[in-house]
Amino acid sequence: MNLTEDHVVNSLRRTWQPVSNSADLPAGKVIAYTLLETRLVVTRFADGKLLAADSACPHKAADLSKGCHRNGKLMCPYHGWEFSADGNCQSIPSLLEPNAEKLALSHLVSYVIQERYGYVWVKLDNRPLADGKPHELPEVPEFENPNWTYVMGPPMTFAAGWRREVENYLDMTHFAFAHAGSLGLCADPRIRDMKITVHPDGGYQMDAPFPALETTHELQGKLQSAHHRLQRSYLPNFTTIRQTFTDGDERVLVHIPSPNTRETSTCFWSVSISPGFKGPPAEKQVEFAIGVLDEDRLMCEQQSPREIPINPGRGGWGVLVTPGDTLANTFQKQLRRWLLVQHDSPTE
Numbered sequence: 001m002n003l004t005e006d007h008v009v010n011s012l013r014r015t016w017q018p019v020s021n022s023a024d025l026p027a028g029k030v031i032a033y034t035l036l037e038t039r040l041v042v043t044r045f046a047d048g049k050l051l052a053a054d055s056a057c058p059h060k061a062a063d064l065s066k067g068c069h070r071n072g073k074l075m076c077p078y079h080g081w082e083f084s085a086d087g088n089c090q091s092i093p094s095l096l097e098p099n100a101e102k103l104a105l106s107h108l109v110s111y112v113i114q115e116r117y118g119y120v121w122v123k124l125d126n127r128p129l130a131d132g133k134p135h136e137l138p139e140v141p142e143f144e145n146p147n148w149t150y151v152m153g154p155p156m157t158f159a160a161g162w163r164r165e166v167e168n169y170l171d172m173t174h175f176a177f178a179h180a181g182s183l184g185l186c187a188d189p190r191i192r193d194m195k196i197t198v199h200p201d202g203g204y205q206m207d208a209p210f211p212a213l214e215t216t217h218e219l220q221g222k223l224q225s226a227h228h229r230l231q232r233s234y235l236p237n238f239t240t241i242r243q244t245f246t247d248g249d250e251r252v253l254v255h256i257p258s259p260n261t262r263e264t265s266t267c268f269w270s271v272s273i274s275p276g277f278k279g280p281p282a283e284k285q286v287e288f289a290i291g292v293l294d295e296d297r298l299m300c301e302q303q304s305p306r307e308i309p310i311n312p313g314r315g316g317w318g319v320l321v322t323p324g325d326t327l328a329n330t331f332q333k334q335l336r337r338w339l340l341v342q343h344d345s346p347t348e
């Protein structure tokens with residue numbers, strides 16, 4: 001059957017998606033974020049409570065993300081109505097007397113929100129997935145192990161759909177070209193030993209060597225050197241890479257391209273570095289990764305259309321697959337299976 005982008009949006013509404021790095025949302029800060037075409041206001045109150053809600057004020061639809069904190073509440077910039085962290089309207093300045101009925105009608109449309117791994121996550125639809133279980137974040141112990149150095153990257157906005165970014169992150173044959181001057185300085189575009197495994201949860205993983213060529217004319221940095229990669233993807237869009245270097249050092253990276261609209265996304269990413277890592281310091285590793293991600297962004301933004309068609313086709317997926325594209329193709333196949341199951345499941 002042909003899937004549509006509506007299937008995609010409706011299914012992803014039931015999954016946790018990042019909307020901010022925790023550090024970018026201190027108490028009293030109010031931000032706007034578009035998640036799956038839904039315009040949100042996201043804020044943290046003085047007591048640490050978080051709120052994500054439709055950004056249109058229930059009164060006259062002014063943009064609450066342009067508001068500020070007043071009296072420990074989120075205040076609308078237009079007529080000064082005030083809202084608490086649970087979305088209750090607690091003050092309507094133009095009313096002479098408190099009116100419980102009006103206040104009750106003025107509740108924000110708010111969403112479940114949580115904080116983990118240094119990100120603020122929102123789920124737009126709190127109903128369970130097709131397997132009857134609510135979507136949970138994958139467990140990545142290295143992100144919470146105090147012996148490892150965990151660093152957050154600055155989120156990067158792509159003028160490209162989220163599936164373009166996932167596919168790019170899974171693709172190992174572009175290093176020698178799109179990253180010719182950085183990550184792929186010494187990379188071989190042929191991946192000889194790629195082992196792909198599909199997990200019962202529909203996620204999948206790849207084990208492969210990072211194909212660094214022996215070269216006499218280029219000096220390899222640690223991050224460009226040969227290593228083993230274990231790439232683990234959790235549907236729909238949470239992908240980790242574990243790199244094991246020849247000296248035993250390790251890094252675990254994650255990319256989560258959070259869908260803003262059907263054609264734009266924001267890539268949230270971070271990296272955890274094993275204790276005693278012999279190589280560039282953490283801040284240099286982040287700097288290097290920003291440069292590499294920007295090269296990927298340029299590639300994703302040049303592709304047309306801006307999102308990969310959800311059904312197989314030339315220029316998309318399922319045809320013209322080389323061995324190096326197998327992992328990206330596995331993503332599209334497994335995502336399609338997952339979407340079909342979500343689609344067939346009852347919605348109530």
Ligand code: FES
Pocket residue numbers: 057058059060061062076077078079080081
């Ligand atoms: S539009 Fe928000 S208080 Fe009037």
Ligand SMILES: [Fe+2]
Pocket residue numbers: 168174178179292295296
């Ligand atoms: Fe890349």
